[in-house]
Amino acid sequence: MDTLLLSFIVLIYLILIGYTGYIAWKRTESAExxxxxxxTSHPYIMALSYGATFISTAAIVGFGGVAGVYGMGLLWLTVxxxxxxxxxxxxxxxxKTRKMGHNISALTFPEFLSKRYDSKFIQYFSGxxxxxxxxxxxxxxxxxxxxFVEATLNIDYTVALLVMAxxxxxYVIFGGIKGVMYTDALQGTIMFFGMIFLLVSTxxxxxxxxxxxxxxxxxxxLVPQSAAATGATGWTTMPALGSxxxxxxxxxxxLGVGIGVLSQPQLVVRFMTVKSNRELNRAVLVxxxxxxxxxxxxxxxxxLSNVYFFQQMGQIAVQAAGENADKIIPLFITKxxxxxxxxxxxxxxxxxxxxxxSAQFHVQGTAIGRDVYETLSRKKGRSTVLIARGGIAIAVLxxxxxxxxxxxNIIAVGTAMWFSLTAVAFLSMYVCALFWKxxxxxxxxxxxxxxxxxxxxxxxxxxxxxxGALGISxxxxxxxxxxxxxxxxxxxxxxxxxxxAAVITIVVSLLTKKPSKExxxxxxxxx
Amino acid sequence: xxxxxxxxxxxxxxxxxxxxxxxxxxxxxxxxxxxxxEEEEEQIKEELEWEKKEREMEEKELGM
Numbered sequence: 001m002d003t004l005l006l007s008f009i010v011l012i013y014l015i016l017i018g019y020t021g022y023i024a025w026k027r028t029e030s031a032e033x034x035x036x037x038x039x040t041s042h043p044y045i046m047a048l049s050y051g052a053t054f055i056s057t058a059a060i061v062g063f064g065g066v067a068g069v070y071g072m073g074l075l076w077l078t079v080x081x082x083x084x085x086x087x088x089x090x091x092x093x094x095x096k097t098r099k100m101g102h103n104i105s106a107l108t109f110p111e112f113l114s115k116r117y118d119s120k121f122i123q124y125f126s127g128x129x130x131x132x133x134x135x136x137x138x139x140x141x142x143x144x145x146x147x148f149v150e151a152t153l154n155i156d157y158t159v160a161l162l163v164m165a166x167x168x169x170x171y172v173i174f175g176g177i178k179g180v181m182y183t184d185a186l187q188g189t190i191m192f193f194g195m196i197f198l199l200v201s202t203x204x205x206x207x208x209x210x211x212x213x214x215x216x217x218x219x220x221x222l223v224p225q226s227a228a229a230t231g232a233t234g235w236t237t238m239p240a241l242g243s244x245x246x247x248x249x250x251x252x253x254x255l256g257v258g259i260g261v262l263s264q265p266q267l268v269v270r271f272m273t274v275k276s277n278r279e280l281n282r283a284v285l286v287x288x289x290x291x292x293x294x295x296x297x298x299x300x301x302x303x304l305s306n307v308y309f310f311q312q313m314g315q316i317a318v319q320a321a322g323e324n325a326d327k328i329i330p331l332f333i334t335k336x337x338x339x340x341x342x343x344x345x346x347x348x349x350x351x352x353x354x355x356x357x358s359a360q361f362h363v364q365g366t367a368i369g370r371d372v373y374e375t376l377s378r379k380k381g382r383s384t385v386l387i388a389r390g391g392i393a394i395a396v397l398x399x400x401x402x403x404x405x406x407x408x409n410i411i412a413v414g415t416a417m418w419f420s421l422t423a424v425a426f427l428s429m430y431v432c433a434l435f436w437k438x439x440x441x442x443x444x445x446x447x448x449x450x451x452x453x454x455x456x457x458x459x460x461x462x463x464x465x466x467x468g469a470l471g472i473s474x475x476x477x478x479x480x481x482x483x484x485x486x487x488x489x490x491x492x493x494x495x496x497x498x499x500x501a502a503v504i505t506i507v508v509s510l511l512t513k514k515p516s517k518e519x520x521x522x523x524x525x526x527x
Numbered sequence: 528x529x530x531x532x533x534x535x536x537x538x539x540x541x542x543x544x545x546x547x548x549x550x551x552x553x554x555x556x557x558x559x560x561x562x563x564x565e566e567e568e569e570q571i572k573e574e575l576e577w578e579k580k581e582r583e584m585e586e587k588e589l590g591m
Binding site for chain 1 (some may be wrong): 529531532533534535537538541542544545546548549551552553555556557559560561562563564577580
């Protein structure tokens with residue numbers, strides 16, 4: 001460890017972040033200032049802010065590590081991330097969400113759904129889903145960062161996790177939300193150049209694009225016996241069709257995250273805060289390039305790290321990382337990249353984690369304060385502030401506890417579980433809210449409640465990765481999963497829950513009383 | 528057929544599609560660069576009100 005170099009990089013970074021934060025704060029003194037700055041500011045800021053919140057340490061460290069195990073087939077997730085997470089999200093969902101959000105004065109995602117369907121139940125139920133489900137996602141973001149600090153600075157994982165949690169708690173509670181988009185954009189820029197450097201130098205070290213990928217293809221015979229038995233065929237080929245390995249890659253990692261992004265509460269909120277459709281149109285360009293570089297680089301480098309570790313240590317990536325896929329990317333960067341880059345990358349991941357965690361904790365705080373407490377008690381004001389702050393404190397604490405007790409290889413699976421839960425619970429009703437005037441309150445409530453219950457049941461009793469780790473099924477029925485016959489235990493809840501939730505939403509909507517014409521006209525005004 | 532050292536068409540097509548998807552975003556962004564700006568007086572007023580409410584919420588709920 002080079003303390004002088006590390007201190008120098010940290011100092012420069014802090015000066016840049018401090019200066020950017022100060023400029024942003026100065027420009028947002030009043031609503032008018034904010035408006036003017038907003039109208040003249042480059043959509044680069046919006047897109048990178050969205051991207052930096054979307055792509056966190058979980059995507060880079062967790063999914064990069066997963067690519068080291070599953071190979072380059074994971075690039076289908078990059079395709080979905082760009083087409084669904086950016087193109088469809090911005091062009092088809094973003095514009096309508098923005099206008100409808102204005103029409104009904106919604107400030108949070110649960111509030112948006114609740115006001116669109118004129119139902120308080122929707123607000124506190126979805127607030128509760130967020131507060132219960134999000135700590136898992138927040139904790140895997142923390143784990144990603146702590147794993148990287150552990151590898152780069154060679155300090156204990158538990159110490160790294162606790163220090164990270166304390167830094168983020170201070171950042172969220174005292175640093176505030178102001179200026180977050182400007183600092184996000186700066187952090188996004190650092191991530192942007194960092195990933196280009198990582199991609200180019202990886203290809204350079206391993207013998208060019210075709211050469212390095214050919215070397216990876218030639219390693220197919222090195223796939224571990226255990227993985228081959230479940231369907232793995234190599235790092236540049238898809239797993240055997242219908243095998244547990246194939247289901248895991250396709251349903252959990254690619255579909256769960258690729259589609260789940262559309263109904264992510266912390267991202268949907270961002271559509272409601274942009275100034276006009278023009279900003280969204282421009283953000284598509286910046287966002288497309290950003291997500292391509294972030295996820296594409298992480299997945300390609302993760303898979304190719306197998307070639308590097310085999311050439312240097314005679315082991316495949318996951319063996320070199322001590323059977324913990326979460327450690328593959330941190331280990332590759334510390335071993336294969338120059339020291340200055342490892343430090344710079346650590347800073348990049350720290351900012352990626354902070355930008356995502358601040359949004360996550362903020363959403364959880366408001367979910368419990370505004371969406372649940374205010375809705376149930378019908379009280380507003382001081383007590384809501386206390387509840388929201390208490391909610392943030394509890395959320396940080398739960399994330400730390402989960403960070404200490406969760407098993408290894410959890411980052412990508414934990415992220416995918418959260419994405420699945422939100423997709424199954426919210427996606428049908430969100431799509432109907434924007435595109436179907438005939439959807440009814442009872443219809444979407446039935447879809448949301450059934451979807452949530454199916455997901456929870458599947459995660460606790462059927463889905464092997466989560467049910468096995470949590471042990472609730474084992475305790476109740478004496479078996480890690482209720483169904484043992486393939487392919488069910490390898491199938492993500494999204495494959496089962498999303499179609500059922502969608503059918504229930506549509507059928508019940510067709511059978512129940514339509515909303516009033518005035519309400520629909522108000523929601524869809526100008527759309 | 529092997530493309531860029533990758534033998535499986537399902538994998539190399541994902542590699543190429545991710546580049547094409549990015550290019551789609553770039554082309555869409557360039558073609559619509561100046562479209563969608565809302566200049567109506569009412570819209571601006573509405574957005575000012577929006578910002579004000581959001582700031583109030585942040586201050587009220589999180590004390591920021």
